[in-house]
Amino acid sequence: MSAQIEIAQASKVFGTGAGAVPALDGITATVPEGQFLCLLGPSGCGKSTLLNAIAGFTPLSAGRITMGGRPVTEPGPDRGMVFQEYALFPWMNVEDNVRFGLDIRGVPRADATVTVDRIVATLGLSDFRKRYPKDLSGGMRQRVAIARILALDPPVMLMDEPFGALDALTRRTLQDELLRIWAEYRKTVIFVTHSIEEAIYLADRILVMTYRPGRIKRDLTVEIPRPRDTASGEFNALKRELAGLVMAEQQRFTSAELHGAAVD
Template identity: 55%
Template sequence: MADTATPIIEIKGVSKVFQLQDQTINALSDAHLSINKGEFICLIGASGCGKSTLLRIMAGFDQPSSGEALMWGKPIAGPDPSRGMVFQDYALFPWLSVRDNIGFGPASRGLGGAEVKQIVDKFIDLVGLAKFANAYPHQLSGGMKQRVAIARVLANDAELVLMDEPFGALDAMTRERLQDELLEIWERTKLTVVFVTHAVEEAILLANRVVVMTPGPGRIESDNALDLPRPRDVASPEFNAIRRVLSTKLHSHHGKKAA
């Protein structure tokens, strides 16, 4: 880890071009973003604006076509346990129990059985799944599966958690509960979180900075620091004033994609 004066993530002039059969897709164009350790960043924008592409570049799954993606000042060359990804579809191993899913990363790194057990116990408790430690993914609700996915990333010693619409497939009540739990985990662990969402309300509820992206080729339209006390009240005048500003920024680009 570098000193705390260095941003944990720097995106410097990153563009990403994909070839899809005979089509050239400009997914990202000249994106710049700096993220400090311990921040909770939400990326919002319309479908196809490059949010997930930017997240995958931070994870090391994709490389920029041009520009630089750095972690602690060093190029992100590929996936690494320090950067954990949480997907909307959970991506759990169906043949492994909750305990073994969470312990998979530490065990793969060659840690001893007692140490793996200690790590797993810690994160099972953190996400409130001690009673389901021996259950399998097919026996869990969607919300429980997502908690396992989060615990698995944390148990793998991640410093940065990248979340691609992780609550998008959940019902409203489960989504609200997991939003609260994620904030509690973030505040307790001092992790850095980058969270992709379509929902302006979710972004304001969770983030201390909301980054608005334009339709493809994705550019960062604005980077908005939120100075709202926590816990946040979605019905408050202050919350709704921010919602109006961000919604205006988000929707002002609709219909301009071809420009």
């Protein structure tokens, strides 16, 4: 696979009333096209800061990020973002929320309808297309948020703890749904999570990040074949290894919380 995203010595410092807060320090990584990458670590390690920099929402203080050889300086249609908060328009029903980005792009109505019909069916939303977000469960709302991104067909999907607020059963259902979509559409996925089990279950590769300032502590390829059994010895051996890495950073985070707020 060819390199799609290049992160070179990416650093970010936030200015606050209490002084400079370093969030990222010298992050360097290559994300190949079609890879499912998880950013793993405790609060305060800069996972979301790095994701927002890749999205073009947060400018770096130093270093650079390129996609397809072009510098990332602002948001663009080649990157779709899925947030934990769903970010749906409450006055629009499901199909209008999914269609929204296509309308903004000026896609002809007939073509947009074909795309919306296909994506709504893919995400199991056909029976809910006329419902409004307030009438949907958290899991269904997140399906709509994912559907809206898929309708735009970006090569990269950026996901900031999209299942973090869901119950365990709904979370696993949507994890499986995401893997099915990823296998079908072959998007590049960069997925932020605090959950070690979620990272192992989903990812081709996991970047474990240190507590502030965020650096790469371990770059690990997940060799376990899919579908992955969370009860298997191989899965749990990797879970123990990652737990040791993350807990060391969690202890640093807990200590640092006594002296100021975290940046994530």
